[in-house]
Amino acid sequence: xxxxxxxxxxxxxxxxxxxxxxxxxxxxxxxxxxxxxxxxxxxxxxxxxxxxxxxxxxxxxxxxxxxxxxxxxxxxxxxxxxxxxxxxxxxxxxxxxxxxxxxxxxxxxxxxxxxxxxxxxxxxxxxxxxxxxxxxxxxxxxxxxxxxxxxxxxxxxxxxxxxxxxxxxxxxxxxxxxxxxxxxxxxxxxxxxxxxxxxxxxxxxxxxxxxxxx
Amino acid sequence: xxxxxxxxxxxxxxxxxxxxxxxxxxxxxxxxxxxxxxxxxxxxxxxxxxxxxxxxxxxxxxxxxxxxxxxxxxxxxxxxxxxxxxxxxxxxxxxxxxxxxxxxxxxxxxxxxxxxxxxxxxxxxxxxxxxxxxxxxxxxxxxxxxxxxxxxxxxxxxxxxxxxxxxxxxxxxxxxxxxxxxxxxxxxxxxxxxxxxxxxxxxxxxxxxxxxxxxxxxxxxxxxxxxxxxxxxxxxxxxxxxxxxxxxxxxxxxxxxxxxxxxxxxxxxxxxxxxxxxxxxxxxxxxxxxxxxxxxxxxxxxxxxxxxxxxxxxxxxxxxxxxxxxxxxxxxxxxxxxxxxxxxxxxxxxxxxxxxxxxxxxxxxxxxxxxxxxxxxxxxxxxxxxxxxxxxxxxxxxxxxxxxxxxxxxxxxxxxxxxxxxxxxxxxxxxxxxxxxxxxxxxxxxxxxxxxxxxxxxxxxxxxxxxxxxxxxxxxxxxxxxxxxxxxxxxxxxxxxxxxxxxxxxxxxxxxxxxxxxxxxxxxxxxxxxxxxxxxxxxxxxxxxxxxxxxxxxxxxxxxxxxxxxxxxxxxxxxxxxxxxxxxxxxxxxxxxxxxxxxxxxxxxxxxxxxxxxxxxx
Numbered sequence: 001x002x003x004x005x006x007x008x009x010x011x012x013x014x015x016x017x018x019x020x021x022x023x024x025x026x027x028x029x030x031x032x033x034x035x036x037x038x039x040x041x042x043x044x045x046x047x048x049x050x051x052x053x054x055x056x057x058x059x060x061x062x063x064x065x066x067x068x069x070x071x072x073x074x075x076x077x078x079x080x081x082x083x084x085x086x087x088x089x090x091x092x093x094x095x096x097x098x099x100x101x102x103x104x105x106x107x108x109x110x111x112x113x114x115x116x117x118x119x120x121x122x123x124x125x126x127x128x129x130x131x132x133x134x135x136x137x138x139x140x141x142x143x144x145x146x147x148x149x150x151x152x153x154x155x156x157x158x159x160x161x162x163x164x165x166x167x168x169x170x171x172x173x174x175x176x177x178x179x180x181x182x183x184x185x186x187x188x189x190x191x192x193x194x195x196x197x198x199x200x201x202x203x204x205x206x207x208x209x210x211x212x213x214x
Numbered sequence: 215x216x217x218x219x220x221x222x223x224x225x226x227x228x229x230x231x232x233x234x235x236x237x238x239x240x241x242x243x244x245x246x247x248x249x250x251x252x253x254x255x256x257x258x259x260x261x262x263x264x265x266x267x268x269x270x271x272x273x274x275x276x277x278x279x280x281x282x283x284x285x286x287x288x289x290x291x292x293x294x295x296x297x298x299x300x301x302x303x304x305x306x307x308x309x310x311x312x313x314x315x316x317x318x319x320x321x322x323x324x325x326x327x328x329x330x331x332x333x334x335x336x337x338x339x340x341x342x343x344x345x346x347x348x349x350x351x352x353x354x355x356x357x358x359x360x361x362x363x364x365x366x367x368x369x370x371x372x373x374x375x376x377x378x379x380x381x382x383x384x385x386x387x388x389x390x391x392x393x394x395x396x397x398x399x400x401x402x403x404x405x406x407x408x409x410x411x412x413x414x415x416x417x418x419x420x421x422x423x424x425x426x427x428x429x430x431x432x433x434x435x436x437x438x439x440x441x442x443x444x445x446x447x448x449x450x451x452x453x454x455x456x457x458x459x460x461x462x463x464x465x466x467x468x469x470x471x472x473x474x475x476x477x478x479x480x481x482x483x484x485x486x487x488x489x490x491x492x493x494x495x496x497x498x499x500x501x502x503x504x505x506x507x508x509x510x511x512x513x514x515x516x517x518x519x520x521x522x523x524x525x526x527x528x529x530x531x532x533x534x535x536x537x538x539x540x541x542x543x544x545x546x547x548x549x550x551x552x553x554x555x556x557x558x559x560x561x562x563x564x565x566x567x568x569x570x571x572x573x574x575x576x577x578x579x580x581x582x583x584x585x586x587x588x589x590x591x592x593x594x595x596x597x598x599x600x601x602x603x604x605x606x607x608x609x610x611x612x613x614x615x616x617x618x619x620x621x622x623x624x625x626x627x628x629x630x631x632x633x634x635x636x637x638x639x640x641x642x643x644x645x646x647x648x649x650x651x652x653x654x655x656x657x658x659x660x661x662x663x664x665x666x667x668x669x670x671x672x673x674x675x676x677x678x679x680x681x682x683x684x685x686x687x688x689x690x691x692x693x694x695x696x697x698x699x700x701x702x703x704x705x706x707x708x709x710x711x712x713x714x715x716x717x718x719x720x721x722x723x724x725x726x727x728x729x730x731x732x733x734x735x736x737x738x739x740x741x742x743x744x745x746x747x748x749x750x751x752x753x754x755x756x757x758x759x760x761x762x763x764x765x766x767x768x769x770x771x772x773x774x775x776x777x778x779x780x781x782x783x784x785x786x787x788x789x790x791x792x793x794x795x796x797x798x799x800x801x802x803x804x805x806x807x808x809x810x811x812x813x814x815x816x817x818x819x820x821x822x823x824x825x826x827x828x829x830x831x832x
């Protein structure tokens with residue numbers, strides 16, 4: 001588990017046998033997988049043909065311990081169940097047009113997950129996920145008008161869920177920081193100009209929230 | 215027959231089918247040492263003289279392989295065409311070797327094994343210790359021996375007639391022809407069929423003497439007395455009954471050979487080298503270093519799941535001379551066996567052989583060289599050359615092939631556990647072999663080409679090497695989303711014209727709107743570029759020329775886009791996620807966009823017209 005992400009999760013890590021949902025595939029999902037992979041776990045990535053392995057490797061993902069199934073097709077539940085037998089963490093993006101019998105499939109997969117004691121990281125919607133992670137705002141630094149380059153991205157990440165995770169936690173993170181890692185950001189450094197204007201109210205409230213939380 | 219016609223259509227008339235390679239073997243029985251592995255290597259006049267025999271043979275073909283001491287081989291097709299015919303070439307080789315005072319016999323045939331047999335069979339007196347003894351003890355092999363002896367006793371022309379294998383002696387004098395046996399192409403099976411099975415042990419087919427002797431004894435007891443008898447058996451039955459050794463013997467008996475002779479450089483540099491500073495005048499330290507080097511080479515090969523058919527031993531002396539020699543390896547030589555080859559080559563090379571006439575010097579004069587004591591080594595060095603010390607010793611594995619013995623180290627450090635392999639294979643069973651991939655990070659300038667996807671279970675190798683620098687890479691964090699196929703997009707300026715890049719890398723206007731296919735246009739709030747990329751222009755198939763941009767859009771996402779052939783392509787995205795409109799309505803719109811642009815169906819057409827007017831990156 002990457003240190004910067006620990007504060008977001010209940011008990012500071014991914015609980016074995018649990019489902020963690022990230023709102024959409026992106027660097028946050030890769031960072032969660034990379035943290036587990038750096039700890040020696042095998043990672044399976046299913047249904048994400050555009051996964052940036054290079055970015056994940058910069059965060060600590062061991063490419064030698066990674067299996068990619070870019071297109072699991074309609075048999076994705078069987079594929080994920082098989083992957084869960086071999087890999088400690090499976091990153092899955094379910095097909096967009098989820099079938100109507102979704103609840104049944106989900107329950108079966110959760111049973112397989114508890115049996116194999118792995119972690120299912122879902123990029124998308126998963127009702128009943130123990131932890132849900134969401135990026136509320138993000139702002140890149142370093143890019144000007146015709147000059148510069150992308151250097152770092154400051155993002156506000158919120159985690160909520162069920163049970164222990166029911167209390168929403170919000171953190172500012174450099175995702176990625178200038179050196180490619182993930183670190184906790186100081187709200188004072190947040191590039192306010194690049195945050196979408198529509199989110200300014202929520203960003204302000206989360207800043208207040210963070211001050212209260214310590 | 216019908217299946218054959220279906221499977222492989224007969225070649226068109228006039229098209230030559232690639233046949234097995236023609237190999238010429240030069241055998242000097244008086245120089246042959248008892249090359250038993252494990253036995254102390256014989257250094258002395260024989261080994262040194264053989265080195266000079268090889269030097270003489272190298273005059274006819276540059277790539278000569280030392281099969282074992284006293285026996286060397288080379289691919290004969292090219293030299294034979296150059297010198298007229300195989301028989302004529304053989305006569306020239308024998309004459310050149312005879313100049314050194316060595317009697318040689320030459321066999322030419324398809325494949326190394328048959329050629330070696332032919333070189334032994336071409337004995338004028340029938341006194342070959344390797345061929346005659348077992349043949350005499352073997353009643354079934356007696357006719358073979360008798361045939362070759364009868365043919366050899368007469369002149370070359372009658373030898374060709376007497377030997378049904380078709381020993382041809384055209385254009386060669388009688389005494390030369392008696393030392394030459396040419397098995398014409400396509401007659402290999404007939405020639406091999408009459409050979410006794412004992413030749414398998416004599417030629418050391420598996421490198422393990424005990425196993426060969428056991429197999430030969432067993433075959434004799436079973437009534438399989440000639441190679442023809444063995445070849446008549448079904449291959450799978452032989453493999454099932456006699457194991458790997460039997461399988462090799464069966465392949466040899468059918469004339470298939472144990473491996474191709476043609477040299478092919480290995481993919482990566484697997485050679486190992488040791489430098490000696492100051493130059494090492496003594497043999498012992500070099501041989502000792504060779505043992506360590508051979509161990510390292512074997513480890514390197516094993517780590518890649520490879521083995522080599524041959525190993526090339528190279529010396530460089532302080533005075534700039536160099537010695538190269540290929541030795542048969544077949545993955546069977548231990549480190550000390552490689553070191554023995556190094557010693558043989560070193561001992562042969564240390565004789566001053568700059569002048570080919572100087573071979574007349576009595577061999578006994580150089581005898582003390584081969585002794586192990588250092589003081590006797592100092593003697594020849596002092597008179598051979600003032601600075602003949604060895605500076606570099608290099609071992610190069612040649613003809614690297616996949617090791618079929620064990621594959622444990624194939625995966626490198628991260629050994630795939632059974633659990634993972636089972637899971638991956640189950641998914642492969644559902645979706646197909648290509649559906650489960652393992653990423654391998656390689657070199658390249660593009661984010662997409664730096665990750666190679668290898669189907670699970672195949673060899674992990676990169677298309678482009680990681681090692682060299684790749685100028686032109688985009689600095690900074692890698693994008694988290696790399697599209698397998700770049701997405702079409704339209705990037706327009708404030709006026710609605712497509713942004714273009716000239717051949718001199720000048721942007722027509724600041725990009726203002728980004729419209730990826732299937733998405734509403736996004737306001738560009740920041741951009742950088744163009745960063746030109748023109749690579750592999752010498753290869754039309756792989757050539758690529760484009761100009762890359764980083765774009766930041768109003769919704770907080772960042773993109774890696776490229777202009778190629780006048781088209782905008784989105785190659786990757788730096789997005790963390792897409793804002794969920796359900797939770798934050800309107801967040802993805804950034805600053806809003808002109809309704810005309812969003813609704814206009816003429817937008818792409820206008821862009822295309824704009825492209826026609828100027829030269830862009832293409």
